[in-house]
Amino acid sequence: xxxxxxxxxxxxxxxxxxxLSQAEVADxxxxxxxxxxxxxxxxxxxxxxxIAGLSQVLGRSISFFLGDAExxxxxxxRAENVRPVDHATLGAFLDHCADYASLEQLLYGEVTFGxxxxxxxxxxxxxxQGEELAREERRRLGLGDAPVHDIYGVIEEQGVKIYASPAxxxxxxxxxxxxxxxxxxxxINLGVAGGRANFTAAHEYCHFLVDRELIGGYACVxxxxxxxxxxxxxxxxxFAASFLMPREGVQLLIERYGVDGPExxxxxxxxxxxxxxxxxxRLLDLRLISEVKRQHLLTTKRAVISRAFGEADGVDxxxxxxxxxxxxxxxxxxxxxxxxxxxxxxxxxxAELLQLSRDEARQLIAELTEQPIVVSRH
Amino acid sequence: MxxxxxxxxxxxxxxxxxGLFAMVGSLTGCQLVTTEYIVEQEVIHGDTxxxxxxxxxxxxxxxxxxxxxxxxxxxxxxxxRLARGEASALAYAACGGHAFLTDDQDCWAIAIELIGRPRCxxxxxxxxxxxxxxxxxxxxxxxxxxxxxxxxxxMPWPSLGALWQEVFPDRDMPG
Numbered sequence: 100x101x102x103x104x105x106x107x108x109x110x111x112x113x114x115x116x117x118x119l120s121q122a123e124v125a126d127x128x129x130x131x132x133x134x135x136x137x138x139x140x141x142x143x144x145x146x147x148x149x150i151a152g153l154s155q156v157l158g159r160s161i162s163f164f165l166g167d168a169e170x171x172x173x174x175x176x177r178a179e180n181v182r183p184v185d186h187a188t189l190g191a192f193l194d195h196c197a198d199y200a201s202l203e204q205l206l207y208g209e210v211t212f213g214x215x216x217x218x219x220x221x222x223x224x225x226x227x228q229g230e231e232l233a234r235e236e237r238r239r240l241g242l243g244d245a246p247v248h249d250i251y252g253v254i255e256e257q258g259v260k261i262y263a264s265p266a267x268x269x270x271x272x273x274x275x276x277x278x279x280x281x282x283x284x285x286x287i288n289l290g291v292a293g294g295r296a297n298f299t300a301a302h303e304y305c306h307f308l309v310d311r312e313l314i315g316g317y318a319c320v321x322x323x324x325x326x327x328x329x330x331x332x333x334x335x336x337x338f339a340a341s342f343l344m345p346r347e348g349v350q351l352l353i354e355r356y357g358v359d360g361p362e363x364x365x366x367x368x369x370x371x372x373x374x375x376x377x378x379x380x381r382l383l384d385l386r387l388i389s390e391v392k393r394q395h396l397l398t399t400k401r402a403v404i405s406r407a408f409g410e411a412d413g414v415d416x417x418x419x420x421x422x423x424x425x426x427x428x429x430x431x432x433x434x435x436x437x438x439x440x441x442x443x444x445x446x447x448x449x450a451e452l453l454q455l456s457r458d459e460a461r462q463l464i465a466e467l468t469e470q471p472i473v474v475s476r477h
Numbered sequence: 478m479x480x481x482x483x484x485x486x487x488x489x490x491x492x493x494x495x496g497l498f499a500m501v502g503s504l505t506g507c508q509l510v511t512t513e514y515i516v517e518q519e520v521i522h523g524d525t526x527x528x529x530x531x532x533x534x535x536x537x538x539x540x541x542x543x544x545x546x547x548x549x550x551x552x553x554x555x556x557x558r559l560a561r562g563e564a565s566a567l568a569y570a571a572c573g574g575h576a577f578l579t580d581d582q583d584c585w586a587i588a589i590e591l592i593g594r595p596r597c598x599x600x601x602x603x604x605x606x607x608x609x610x611x612x613x614x615x616x617x618x619x620x621x622x623x624x625x626x627x628x629x630x631x632m633p634w635p636s637l638g639a640l641w642q643e644v645f646p647d648r649d650m651p652g
Contacts (some may be wrong), residue, residue, distance in 0.1 A: 101550040147543035147552060147565055148513045161561065165553035201557050439630075445583035445631025447486065447560030461630060 101165050104141030106150070109164045111139040113157040113190070116176045118183035128152045128333025158187030159235055160194035175276050175316035176182070188266045189274060189318065192286040195262040195427065198452055200281045202434040205443045210282045212258025215239065217308050225330040226384075230346075232308060236298045236338075237345060244348035246371045250297045254304050259283045261300070261428040265290040273299035275306045276316035283307045289426070295374040301339035306331065308338075344371045353387050361399050436467050480576060482507035482598070484538070485566040486519045487580035491600045491625055493528035498537045500612050504603060507576060512565040513542040519562040541569060548572045555591075559584055567591065578603070582631040600625070601634065605644045608651060615652025 114124050125135040128149070137143035154161045175193065176186055200210045217235065219228040237243070240253065247253055251261055260282060267290035273285040285303040287296050299319070306317060310331050319332065328336075344367075350372065354362060367378045379396055382388045388396070432453060439449040450460035482505050484492075489511060492501055511529070520521050520529050532538040543552055548568050555564035563584045570577035571592050579585050580600035588597045601622070608618040622637040634640040641650040 101546050101553060103546060142547075144544050146513070147549065148517060150549075151514060151518055151561075160557065162553065165549055189617075205557065293567075349547070439583075442583055442586065443558060445559045445563060445581050447563050447581060447584065448556075448558060449630070450562040464630060 102141070103138075103144055106145055106164050107139045107141040110135075110153060111156075113153070113159045113163065114139075116183075116186045116190075117157050118186075119157070124153070124156055127156045144310070157190075159190045160197070160407070162197060163194060173272060175318065178316070178318050180320050181318045182270070185266070185269050185271050185318070188264060188269060188271065188288075189286065191264065192262045192274065192284070193276065193281075195431075196260045196276070196281045197285075199260045199431050199434070202431070202438050202444075202452075203282075205438050206434060206441070209282065212282045214257050214259070214283060214307055214311075215441070216312070219309055219334070225333040226337040228309075229305065229334040229339075230341045232305065233338045233341030236308060242328045242345075244345045244351070246348070247297075247301075247343060248372070250300050250343070250372065254285065254300060255428045255430040257304075259285055259304065260309060260431070261285050261287065262426055263287040263296065264426045270320045272319045273303045274316070274318040275303040275309045275311075277307065283311065296376070297343060297372045298339045298374060298377050301342045302335045304342075305335040305338035309334070316423075340373070340377060340381045340384065340440040343373045344378065346385060349381060349385060349387070353382075358382060358388055358392075358396075361396055364396055387442065438463070439464065442451070479506065479508040481510045481539075481570075481573065482576045482578055483566045483570040484509055484511045485577070486515050486562040486580070486583060486601055486630075487584070488578045489515065489520055489529055490525050491580050491621070492500055493525045494621070498528075498532045500607060501578070501603060502537060504598055504607055504610070504612060505598070509538045510541055510569070510575070512562070512569055513540050514565040515562040516535070519560075536646060543569055545572065555587070558587055564608045570582070570596070579624065582629070582633065601640055602644065604637075605641055608641070609645070611651075615650070620652075 111337070114121070121134045121135050121139070125132040128135070129152075130149070134143060138145050138149075150161055150164050153159075153164065176189055181189065203210050215236075217232055219232070223231070242253075255261055262284070263286070266288045268288065269288060271286075271288050272295075273288060275284065276286075277283045285300065285307075287299050287303070289296055302319065310317075318333075319335075348371075349367070352367060356363065356366070358367075361375075364375055364378050364382075364471070367373075367382075368375050371378070373381070376397070379393045383390060383393045435444070435449055435452045438444045439446065444452070446460060446464070447457065449464070450457050453460065453463070455463065478558055482501070484501075484551055492498055498509060509532075516529065516533070520526050522558065523537065524627050531539065533540060541564055543549055551568035551571055552561075552564050555567055559567065562579060563579065566579075567577055567584065567588050570588075574596075576596045576598060577588050577592060578598045579588060585597060604613070604621060607613040608615060613621070619637050622640070626632040634643065
């Protein structure tokens with residue numbers, strides 16, 4: 100049962116997480132500060148319209164204020180490397196994952212995921228642990244030495260909920276969160292070039308494979324802000340590089356084509372779906388280029404890439420971006436469709452979940468009704 | 478005091494034409510009501526918005542807001558399966574013991590589970606009743622019916638005639 104006291108606590112929590120004063124929030128909502136103060140202390144009732152207003156002002160879903168969200172969810176928002184500017188982004192991420200889990204509950208009666216849990220070998224360097232984990236996970240998934248063409252699809256198939264949004268002013272690269280209610284969840288900042296977003300996805304995936312029982316949630320930020328990286332971040336970076344660019348696969352291409360100029364790096368970048376910088380680090384790591392050559396290739400990158408591709412980054416990630424249409428993973432959209440087909444949700448709810456107008460939702464339903472949909476349960 | 482009939486977003490869209498809200502009021506003998514959430518968040522474009530604003534100004538539709546803990550709890554529970562607007566209308570109807578009008582097949586099915594068939598109305602059924610009581614001409618009823626499938630997610634009847642046959646199996650449809 101929703102109580103005014105519980106809603107009031109959530110309002111205060113969301114306002115403080117967004118670093119806004121009562122006066123600022125009240126002003127944006129068009130109510131007086133005293134009313135907001137009384138709402139927060141549970142002394143005044145709050146209407147559906149006011150909750151909708153708060154949801155817009157504070158960037159949280161209506162369900163956040165009315166639902167039984169786990170208190171631990173906000174641990175992610177309170178992490179020391181999360182800035183107030185990132186609260187709305189991470190709040191939207193957690194809210195999306197709650198919708199996703201709700202669909203799983205409606206369809207299967209439980210939140211399902213099938214991730215293995217790896218134990219890292221003590222005494223090994225974090226960078227070596229990452230490489231070994233990537234090799235094991237590639238073997239488990241039957242990927243061989245081939246590029247991962249749909250990293251988001253691979254991760255979602257393991258039951259990880261993915262949400263992506265552009266946060267260009269943020270230093271947040273990605274985040275992960277896991278709980279019994281939501282299962283494993285990944286946020287990816289799409290405000291960076293495509294190959295880098297793929298790297299972030301693989302990086303966050305590593306956290307689930309080894310860190311999920313020790314760390315329930317973590318926000319990963321750009322390297323220059325966090326200074327020296329903790330071992331789990333080094334391991335996750337090494338995993339991401341090895342998972343996207345397996346040693347044998349890279350070596351094979353280098354033996355065939357060599358690395359003479361930036362064009363060769365761009366070829367590898369496109370082949371493996373990683374960023375230009377990540378390819379260079381990987382080549383250095385595998386001792387296929389020297390540090391001097393890495394620096395040279397880094398400085399000549401911009402002119403060559405813009406000449407060859409007419410864009411800032413040579414990786415064409417249109418397929419991956421399509422897989423994350425609206426910031427949502429493909430499996431989420433399939434679950435929503437399946438729930439609609441089975442009469443578990445209304446057409447209006449389907450439109451709301453996919454952030455579509457009713458017209459767009461009807462068109463999509465008509466198109467998808469023509470195709471069989473297979474949704475993995477894990 | 479008149480009984481209240483709570484309209485969800487689909488009902489507001491379907492009966493947005495001239496005089497149709499008044500017709501629904503006279504057909505059901507109810508005061509029409511919708512929620513502030515629907516008015517402020519969902520009916521915010523085009524003909525429907527203008528029509529609803531006119532109906533509100535003319536007191537043909539009253540706007541209500543969910544305020545009690547019971548209404549907010551029901552709203553949240555229903556929102557797992559329904560869009561927020563549909564859920565707000567049904568929550569208000571359920572908690573207040575009011576009748577509920579929708580045109581969404583799924584929302585209607587959920588409403589029947591929650592508040593029982595007698596209090597649940599569908600736009601299509603009202604259309605047939607309006608035709609039966611000559612509040613609409615056969616041509617006008619057919620035009621409306623043909624508009625609705627393009628606005629519906631699921632429409633169980635292929636034609637107005639098929640719908641009429643289901644409601645009145647022993648009588649021919651006028652016109």
